[in-house]
Amino acid sequence: MVMLEVKNLSIQDTQSNEVIVEDISFKLERGRSLGIVGESGSGKSMTVKGMLGLIAPWITVSGAAYFEDADMLRMKTKSIRDIRARHISMILQDAMSAFDSLDTIGKQMQETLCENLIISRTEAKQVSLRELERVGIKEAAQVLKKYPHQLSGGMLQRCMIAIAAAVQPDIIIADEPTTALDAITQKEVIATFQHLQAQSGTTFIFISHDLGVIQQLTEDVLVMKDAKQVEYGRTENVFQHPQNEYTKYLVDTRIKLTRAFEQSMRKDSYHA
Numbered sequence: 001m002v003m004l005e006v007k008n009l010s011i012q013d014t015q016s017n018e019v020i021v022e023d024i025s026f027k028l029e030r031g032r033s034l035g036i037v038g039e040s041g042s043g044k045s046m047t048v049k050g051m052l053g054l055i056a057p058w059i060t061v062s063g064a065a066y067f068e069d070a071d072m073l074r075m076k077t078k079s080i081r082d083i084r085a086r087h088i089s090m091i092l093q094d095a096m097s098a099f100d101s102l103d104t105i106g107k108q109m110q111e112t113l114c115e116n117l118i119i120s121r122t123e124a125k126q127v128s129l130r131e132l133e134r135v136g137i138k139e140a141a142q143v144l145k146k147y148p149h150q151l152s153g154g155m156l157q158r159c160m161i162a163i164a165a166a167v168q169p170d171i172i173i174a175d176e177p178t179t180a181l182d183a184i185t186q187k188e189v190i191a192t193f194q195h196l197q198a199q200s201g202t203t204f205i206f207i208s209h210d211l212g213v214i215q216q217l218t219e220d221v222l223v224m225k226d227a228k229q230v231e232y233g234r235t236e237n238v239f240q241h242p243q244n245e246y247t248k249y250l251v252d253t254r255i256k257l258t259r260a261f262e263q264s265m266r267k268d269s270y271h272a
């Protein structure tokens with residue numbers, strides 16, 4: 001069943017006349033994961049923000065974005081807010097700035113869950129504990145008492161994933177979920193997403209400039225360059241047989257980087 005269908009989505013800044021996104025189309029079936037990949041500024045984040053109405057008033061969005069059968073671009077403010085609160089959760093790029101530094105993680109999780117799930121504070125605390133455990137946090141009760149600056153980037157990112165998953169949305173969108181993390185923590189966060197994918201059957205959109213992340217987490221991929229989609233298809237096919245010059249460049253660069261990394265590891269082990 002198709003959960004989300006975006007048709008000819010275009011986004012323009014009416015103040016500068018800049019075309020931010022041009023003619024993007026994709027379909028996402030329930031339980032599948034889509035990757036949106038491309039260089040910084042290519043329009044990846046704005047594609048999903050435009051679809052969810054998270055844009056400034058001077059930005060115009062045209063085309064259609066159907067969630068189930070309803071076009072989100074033509075919804076009233078209350079309905080699109082309801083979609084964002086219950087059906088499509090977004091995990092933002094920078095976990096640290098997404099939390100308020102003056103409140104504990106527990107208080108912030110409880111507030112979000114009380115508001116979005118319409119449950120009591122006691123229930124929200126139970127859900128918070130359960131969800132933190134579900135994303136692999138063992139000392140969940142301790143983590144709830146901490147302030148954001150007392151936790152590592154990886155831990156905060158997992159708290160964000162836990163909040164997004166707690167609402168049990170139909171779709172989770174994760175915008176550059178591993179970019180701010182070191183390599184080891186990136187691996188852990190990817191494993192957390194893989195666990196959630198296997199366990200919950202949630203539909204995901206992962207936005208990343210990192211092909212490795214997209215390869216590990218998605219079945220379908222949309223490649224963007226300069227506001228346009230240059231390639232779209234099964235992740236395996238796109239990366240094994242890229243048709244577009246830009247996708248070929250991305251894949252080649254990744255292969256070269258991986259080889260250079262492997263060589264440097266071999267050198268290190270030789271010297272050790």
Ligand SMILES: Nc1ncnc2c1ncn2[C@@H]1O[C@H](COP(=O)(O)OP(=O)(O)OP(=O)(O)O)[C@@H](O)[C@H]1O
Pocket residue numbers: 013020038039040041042043044045046047056059176
């Ligand atoms: N709030 C905004 N208002 C107006 N223009 C914006 C806004 N946010 C981004 N843009 C413009 O839209 C274009 C695409 O930005 P977007 O954030 O979607 O890129 P991206 O591919 O997600 O890259 P990054 O990973 O660096 O965020 C950029 O040229 C930027 O100038």
